[in-house]
Amino acid sequence: MGKDHPGIVFFSGGTALAGLSGRLAEVNPECSYIITTFDSGGSSAQLRKVFDMPAVGDIRNRLISLADTRSPEKAEIVKLLATRFPKYGDKAALTGELQHLANGTHPLMENLSDVVRKILSDLFALFIKLAGDEFDPANACLGNIILAAGFMVHKRVLAPPIAQFSRLIRARGIVRAASLDSGHLAVRLQNGEIIAGQHLFTGKEVPPVPSPIDGMWACSGVNDPWPHSIHASSLAMMLIKEADLIVYPMGSFYSSILASLTPKGMGQAVSRNPCPKIFIPNLGYDPELLGHDVPLQIEKLLEVLRMDSPAEIKKESVLNTVLIDSVNGYYQDGLNLEALKKVDVKIIDRKLVSDKSDGLIDPDLLAPILMEFARQEEF
Template sequence: MGKKHPGIVFFSGGTALNGLAAYIADLNPECSYIITTFDSGGSSAYLRDAFDMPAVGDVRNRLLALADTRSPERANIVKLLSTRLPSIGVRNSLQDQLDHLANGSHPLMEGLSDVVCKILADRFSLFVDMSEGRFNPTYASLGNIILAAGFMAHQRVLAPPIAQLSRLINARGVVRAATIDNGHLAVRLQNGEIIAGQHLFTGKEVDPIPSPVDGMWICSGINDPWPRSVHASSLAMMLVSEADMIVYPMGSFYSSLLAALSPQGLGQTISLNPCPKIFVPNMGYDPELIGHDVTLQVKRLLEILRMDNAAYIKQEDVLNAVLVDSENGDYPGGLDIAALEKLPVKVIDRRLVSDESEGLIDPALLAPELLKLASSNIFT
């Protein structure tokens, strides 16, 4: 029996795609998301330092965006997993909250069945036992803690806790980490500066970078910018090989999109799947894209996609089209359709911005366009 919906795979991270993911989940629950795990800031940094693990914040973010909250219990689970401990407070009092979660007595456990309460309490209990005072609970995400505990409980493998959390919230889509390896991001700026650590170049936790990004790679740590090999997870590559369409969507260009594509093996796997591959450029302000027009973004995207074997991976095997709204879209670096067509890539010009979306892409317009493209023969 054939699939009821086309299988669309998105590469991303962060929050920019959450609106589209939530919207398209109601139209096509067979979409999949391959998520970067290189974040090095905020509470993710505390978890990574304490347990030498990949960042799970973007994974948690996407799972919660896909949650089916029509059930009151699932809505309560999402509320718990979306909660952060206070950003200001005595460490002992924050630890007390974790202890209450571990024994099931925390107010956030109200409204949960005994079975679900025990599952979550056991995870919090395991986390408390493992952390042994090494973890700073300030502003900690409870969803991240659950994933971290599951990661440790499953011999440092991330797929099982992702699958368990997906079942608890009935996620309407598949979420996979791009890699199971523990790496960080480093960039080189045009002014020659090298920055190791994603949180230091996204413009969210520190001042925006003073010079355009001129290259990005995966490194071992924020104190070690030397490039290292990080391999794509087999589950991510399986999703790619079975996709009916692959989308490189809007979001932080380097730290979300290119980061999710950077693990070795993904570009090669993408090239072997003859399905359509589409890039949806950012609208609005992205601190990572100073000095980048859409044409340069496409060139950088192609560099990453062909990185596995540039001599043999053809451009047309990894990117077929760029989806834009030339009339209503705001592309701060500029949109030159003639330059894009010379690369060459097919430019698909559609209405993506609505009167209500404040100059950004409206998921209600983008989602049906992607579904139509996935089912059309426009690329044959």
Template structure:
């Protein structure tokens, strides 16, 4: 087999290519995303109409919400964003086991007592709860076994209010599989017919830490987003992986993650919380090298609207920081090895820090200015525009 480079002009969006992909999504391109949270959920759900081969590298460093309780109890990676992406890519037809989908999407009530919540969990373990009773065997046995493992391991003071059942099932599977996430992700990907690949960037219990411009040290992803605590008062100067005390940790990716990145047909750094969702995935050792070796287009899609983590940063600053994190992975990596395009909507997009397109172009990165924002008052990037553009670039 001979490999060679080609250069071609691409129409964006390429409607003819999209029509072909829609007819046979099983043979669609391998678009790889470094993400976390919910910003890419709608785009992921739309992608399955065109490709069943997208790859989603998810940050497991979330330290807020339902995931935080499980992390604290079991010293484990966060599973909430993984569950979210599995559900976005799941086949919601009868072939995809909608009963499993409904169970994973369910949360225990906030208003009930701990006694009532533990009773509901026990009913699920025994297969008596309506959400579990309707699942066919052997899937029901798998769910019950994982929930039983979780139930047996729960600390007495564990707060079940608002707990995601999907998170509890994944956590139980993690404990049942000798504290490995890949086997349980693989199992449930098959159960709900996930049309794509979802993997945490590393299978480790680590925290996200940041040094701010005013010298403050922030440990914990949830303290950076402004969702559960006050917004940052000073810009983030440095982001790194740490233990619970804020001490830096040098964490490499596994060879199979490196191979997954290397095999991508397009790499996207998508919209979302810039530091805690996008850059967080790029911090483990080996990510930058794997990205630089991947012979495919590499695209950054900056968020529109306010991102509290981007205090003091324009889009050009974000491009530089993105490149710096990836290039720091190994000597000799250039910006042109890890980033080629930046997608913006100059006419409709809201970029609070500004764009500075001239500076981006001076860095050797091509700016693609195209419609990304939907109709109405929302500043969010519309999946109806973004998915066809990314597929046309692949």
């Protein structure tokens, strides 16, 4: 392969992969993460409304999970970038805190070097100038604000602020946005209902969907569920091209995994790389998986992966392995092992759950397994 470490590419978002990404960062800096940018709720909604930009919360979350905090200053930077303002804070008071950050006088900046303090304070100052009175800082994450300011500095391009953020925290891995387009997600339920806006179907900000999700697509806004073409980032497709292993990991099934695969061109890029591709179904509860046993999850995954050209993209070119733990794992709507055996993919059954992982996948067990796969010791 000509590399010190195998290149593993994860399609992910959210927090489900935080433990695994941190664990892999210790042994393999060649891991890459292609992150969805469609979140439409929480503080992301505020930033998207003000700047008409892709959501950056999942990008910030993944970068922080990759941070090297052995240096005291790096730990202080991570602390600042991970800080979130109170959800119901007073707007004037929180704006005052932002101003302290812009002046470099905030307590969170006390232990930062002059160089780092200057970089961050300049970005906070720019953010205040551009956002004006329209932005309410309540519930805002400071890392998201820094990424948003960088996005505007670099003429609405995400890669440079992601790279700067990575350097500030010495991220041990590569993070790329799945798409640079400012899109949203819409789903159709089995009962015929159509929901536009990711935050309305994840079960986190509103009650879980009452009927199973039957399909998902990109749309232009939370008030417009009509399908809208979203294109894959060229930098993300470059990572796919060079991967030694492609992983569709645990995480919110529709809003994280499938969302990161939805941009046009992504499935085609995956199909052109002959490396192994592995799906790791969720353990535990995911509101988005109502009515989805594991064979149905595979069906939906393949549907999205082949969406670019169903006639040309063969199933085996985008998925060839499913990793399960049939002994210790609890699969929300069933593993359905008999049906799973009839699916035309290789099933690998390994111990993924430990006594300390509370029924979820233990990163300490999964990380070495994925390293085996990436070195093609299992294939």
